[in-house]
Amino acid sequence: MKAEIISIGDELLLGQVIDTNSAWIGQELNKLGVHVHFKSTIGDSREILLKTLHESNERSDIIVMTGGLGPTKDDLTKHILCEFFETKLIQNEAVLKWVQSIFSKRNLPMLSSNNEQAMVPENCEVLWNRNGTAPGMYFLKNNKAFISMPGVPFEMKCIFEEEVIPKLQKQFLFPSIIHKTILTASIGESFLAKKIASIEDALPSNIKLAYLPSVGAVRLRLSAYGNDTNNYSEELNQIITSLYHCIGEYIYGEEDDTLPQVIGKLLNLNKKSLATAESCTGGYLAHLITSIPGSSAYYKGSILAYDNAIKENILHVNKDLLINHGAVSEACVKAMAMHCKDIMQTDYAIATSGVAGPSGGSIEKPVGTVWIAIATPTHCIAKVFNMGDHRGRTIERTALMGLDMLRKELISTK
Amino acid sequence: MKAEIISIGDELLLGQVIDTNSAWIGQELNKLGVHVHFKSTIGDSREILLKTLHESNERSDIIVMTGGLGPTKDDLTKHILCEFFETKLIQNEAVLKWVQSIFSKRNLPMLSSNNEQAMVPENCEVLWNRNGTAPGMYFLKNNKAFISMPGVPFEMKCIFEEEVIPKLQKQFLFPSIIHKTILTASIGESFLAKKIASIEDALPSNIKLAYLPSVGAVRLRLSAYGNDTNNYSEELNQIITSLYHCIGEYIYGEEDDTLPQVIGKLLNLNKKSLATAESCTGGYLAHLITSIPGSSAYYKGSILAYDNAIKENILHVNKDLLINHGAVSEACVKAMAMHCKDIMQTDYAIATSGVAGPSGGSIEKPVGTVWIAIATPTHCIAKVFNMGDHRGRTIERTALMGLDMLRKELISTK
Numbered sequence: 001m002k003a004e005i006i007s008i009g010d011e012l013l014l015g016q017v018i019d020t021n022s023a024w025i026g027q028e029l030n031k032l033g034v035h036v037h038f039k040s041t042i043g044d045s046r047e048i049l050l051k052t053l054h055e056s057n058e059r060s061d062i063i064v065m066t067g068g069l070g071p072t073k074d075d076l077t078k079h080i081l082c083e084f085f086e087t088k089l090i091q092n093e094a095v096l097k098w099v100q101s102i103f104s105k106r107n108l109p110m111l112s113s114n115n116e117q118a119m120v121p122e123n124c125e126v127l128w129n130r131n132g133t134a135p136g137m138y139f140l141k142n143n144k145a146f147i148s149m150p151g152v153p154f155e156m157k158c159i160f161e162e163e164v165i166p167k168l169q170k171q172f173l174f175p176s177i178i179h180k181t182i183l184t185a186s187i188g189e190s191f192l193a194k195k196i197a198s199i200e201d202a203l204p205s206n207i208k209l210a211y212l213p214s215v216g217a218v219r220l221r222l223s224a225y226g227n228d229t230n231n232y233s234e235e236l237n238q239i240i241t242s243l244y245h246c247i248g249e250y251i252y253g254e255e256d257d258t259l260p261q262v263i264g265k266l267l268n269l270n271k272k273s274l275a276t277a278e279s280c281t282g283g284y285l286a287h288l289i290t291s292i293p294g295s296s297a298y299y300k301g302s303i304l305a306y307d308n309a310i311k312e313n314i315l316h317v318n319k320d321l322l323i324n325h326g327a328v329s330e331a332c333v334k335a336m337a338m339h340c341k342d343i344m345q346t347d348y349a350i351a352t353s354g355v356a357g358p359s360g361g362s363i364e365k366p367v368g369t370v371w372i373a374i375a376t377p378t379h380c381i382a383k384v385f386n387m388g389d390h391r392g393r394t395i396e397r398t399a400l401m402g403l404d405m406l407r408k409e410l411i412s413t414k
Numbered sequence: 415m416k417a418e419i420i421s422i423g424d425e426l427l428l429g430q431v432i433d434t435n436s437a438w439i440g441q442e443l444n445k446l447g448v449h450v451h452f453k454s455t456i457g458d459s460r461e462i463l464l465k466t467l468h469e470s471n472e473r474s475d476i477i478v479m480t481g482g483l484g485p486t487k488d489d490l491t492k493h494i495l496c497e498f499f500e501t502k503l504i505q506n507e508a509v510l511k512w513v514q515s516i517f518s519k520r521n522l523p524m525l526s527s528n529n530e531q532a533m534v535p536e537n538c539e540v541l542w543n544r545n546g547t548a549p550g551m552y553f554l555k556n557n558k559a560f561i562s563m564p565g566v567p568f569e570m571k572c573i574f575e576e577e578v579i580p581k582l583q584k585q586f587l588f589p590s591i592i593h594k595t596i597l598t599a600s601i602g603e604s605f606l607a608k609k610i611a612s613i614e615d616a617l618p619s620n621i622k623l624a625y626l627p628s629v630g631a632v633r634l635r636l637s638a639y640g641n642d643t644n645n646y647s648e649e650l651n652q653i654i655t656s657l658y659h660c661i662g663e664y665i666y667g668e669e670d671d672t673l674p675q676v677i678g679k680l681l682n683l684n685k686k687s688l689a690t691a692e693s694c695t696g697g698y699l700a701h702l703i704t705s706i707p708g709s710s711a712y713y714k715g716s717i718l719a720y721d722n723a724i725k726e727n728i729l730h731v732n733k734d735l736l737i738n739h740g741a742v743s744e745a746c747v748k749a750m751a752m753h754c755k756d757i758m759q760t761d762y763a764i765a766t767s768g769v770a771g772p773s774g775g776s777i778e779k780p781v782g783t784v785w786i787a788i789a790t791p792t793h794c795i796a797k798v799f800n801m802g803d804h805r806g807r808t809i810e811r812t813a814l815m816g817l818d819m820l821r822k823e824l825i826s827t828k
Binding site: 012018042296388 | 424425426427428429430431432433434436437438439440441442444450451452453454455456457462484485519520521522525527528545566568624626690692696697698699700701703704705707708709710713714715716717718719720721723724727728757758759771772773805806809
């Protein structure tokens with residue numbers, strides 16, 4: 001069962017709009033066990049869409065199109081679908097009533113271009129668009145499904161979930177794919193690959209492993225293909241158990257977990273609170289923590305001591321300490337963490353101090369040098385890193401590393 | 415001159431990663447005057463990449479590929495390029511030294527898989543990857559350019575800007591296009607369009623205007639097509655002058671300016687300093703300000719008072735005020751800004767307090783209600799907004815609005 005996705009619109013080729021639809025559709029089809037083997041993006045052009053439709057008819061069983069269904073002149077999809085299926089547009093009364101009701105509800109006059117929205121190819125099944133005026137369309141041809149939906153994401157998603165998935169499930173018998181993803185931090189892709197080489201080499205042929213790296217983290221995705229879902233699920237679980245044995249200390253979560261979510265759950269579970277004292281991360285650490293809804297339950301706040309005077313006056317870091325050791329030092333970052341914990345009256349605190357660059361480095365403390373400290377109810381630890389010479393990535397890596405260090409402390413004291 | 419973009423990686427087809435690269439590359443090629451007529455996304459599969467390469471060779475002059483160049487087993491691009499160009503991999507000494515230097519700088523041992531990064535097809539020109547270990551590759555075949563780059567966005571962008579564009583400009587004769595971009599904040603796309611309708615209607619046929627909206631800002635890009643560059647440049651400047659007359663109050667910069675850069679320049683110019691007191695923005699405002707290299711010259715720090723106790727104890731917001739007016743109020747946000755300015759001993763301060771959601775809203779103060787205050791050397795202003803019901807966008811919009819409010823104060827006191 002092979003599917004492909006066709007995204008239609010000049011704005012996508014020009015890069016004015018990032019195509020998030022096709023990733024979302026890819027995920028949804030994949031969950032159904034349908035293999036998306038190809039995606040293409042084309043402009044608002046009759047020739048290219050016709051050619052792409054003919055090609056997709058040769059290579060795919062399910063063809064999902066988005067875009068080109070608006071009321072303006074450059075929206076051609078519907079007319080070209082008529083040409084491809086050798087049919088004509090007819091007025092659909094139900095759609096016309098729906099469009100009219102939307103306009104009257106919003107007290108807007110109907111334009112003739114809006115009437116056009118109710119014209120659909122004679123051979124299609126109309127897919128209800130609860131969020132807009134352009135209906136989706138479902139065509140069957142030689143047991144292949146062609147689906148056309150508007151490009152507006154919230155319209156498309158609703159049509160796909162409510163109309164397309166049930167139709168596809170009725171039409172086709174889907175094979176099974178199961179995916180499981182585990183998430184690692186504080187280790188690079190190649191080191192990870194080396195550590196789990198023996199597990200990877202021993203994978204059965206129906207199970208694939210993919211490395212999905214991002215700044216500061218690598219996701220490992222295991223995919224099992226076949227028909228015996230129960231068996232494969234068991235097989236995947238066994239491999240994941242081996243991975244935990246082998247690289248457990250680096251695994252911070254599974255599936256869609258994020259580090260800020262994971263530490264949020266751990267803090268909530270243990271009824272503990274957190275504050276931060278940031279220097280080089282410049283507020284980004286706080287931003288990651290507060291991006292989680294409900295973080296105010298365990299997170300009290302942050303003192304961003306960008307200037308040394310703030311470290312001294314608000315975080316009460318000793319002046320002599322700053323003179324003798326400098327702001328980028330174990331002594332300073334530990335003082336920041338411990339005083340922050342006291343001032344904010346929390347159980348835990350994370351502190352960061354480093355040289356994010358591009359200037360400010362020295363031979364002793366080159367750009368990228370970063371100290372991170374974690375103050376816990378019983379002790380305070382600090383580590384030094386070199387995060388490289390890119391300011392933005394140093395900030396990102398440091399924030400994630402701080403969260404991962406806190407995670408390890410929270411786990412070890414459970 | 416036709417270009418196409420091939421994005422390679424199972425994670426793209428599965429929808430686990432949204433392809434932002436191809437939109438960015440599309441924009442860059444478009445700026446050069448190159449028409450991107452097709453984009454495709456394919457998996458890590460030998461057959462499909464080979465087939466796609468043969469097809470692209472038929473239909474395009476410039477073929478830009480991203481992805482599949484990592485050190486792990488599922489990364490196949492390099493091997494398939496050898497097959498397509500009927501060549502073999504050879505070790506590139508310069509790349510090897512570069513990879514080794516990266517590992518030694520970070521005090522990490524080299525693995526044999528890292529050595530692999532220095533193996534490149536014999537017939538390619540190596541494209542320098544300043545931000546990573548996988549080099550890009552540039553191939554010429556029958557006056558067609560094939561470009562292969564890693565999929566990690568910051569690596570790809572740097573290679574494209576520094577290596578690919580100069581090579582393409584040397585190889586091909588591009589039509590002349592001049593682009594000028596002006597940047598607006600605090601006004602929506604349709605309001606902007608209405609305000610500049612008469613300017614837009616009067617544009618000569620060789621000049622096009624594009625609206626590029628993002629959260630909290632709209633970029634207006636003017637593009638002049640033709641051969642008489644000098645003339646067109648003059649014409650563009652006149653239109654931009656009209657735009658300043660018409661919507662000048664909303665324009666915060668041009669080309670690649672960002673709001674944090676612009677306020678940084680204004681503060682430096684006037685030798686003034688800034689601090690922030692954040693609640694609902696949760697550190698994101700500070701993050702935007704500190705993302706600018708050299709921001710420590712004017713930015714002292716932030717107090718993130720997520721918890722009301724921190725507003726009271728560190729920002730000295732009066733307890734009765736908090737009880738009578740609540741944290742999301744004009745009185746509170748003004749107190750936050752003025753006290754922050756005093757505590758941090760700065761000339762200016764920005765304060766934010768709002769209901770980011772998804773919970774915490776009330777009938778009187780629904781989710782999205784945000785107060786922003788600016789304390790200046792002479793006075794303090796505050797405004798209230800409704801930023802909508804999406805937590806992430808409320809945080810982003812509030813931070814940008816705070817910066818734009820500060821910008822207006824800095825300009826008016828110049």
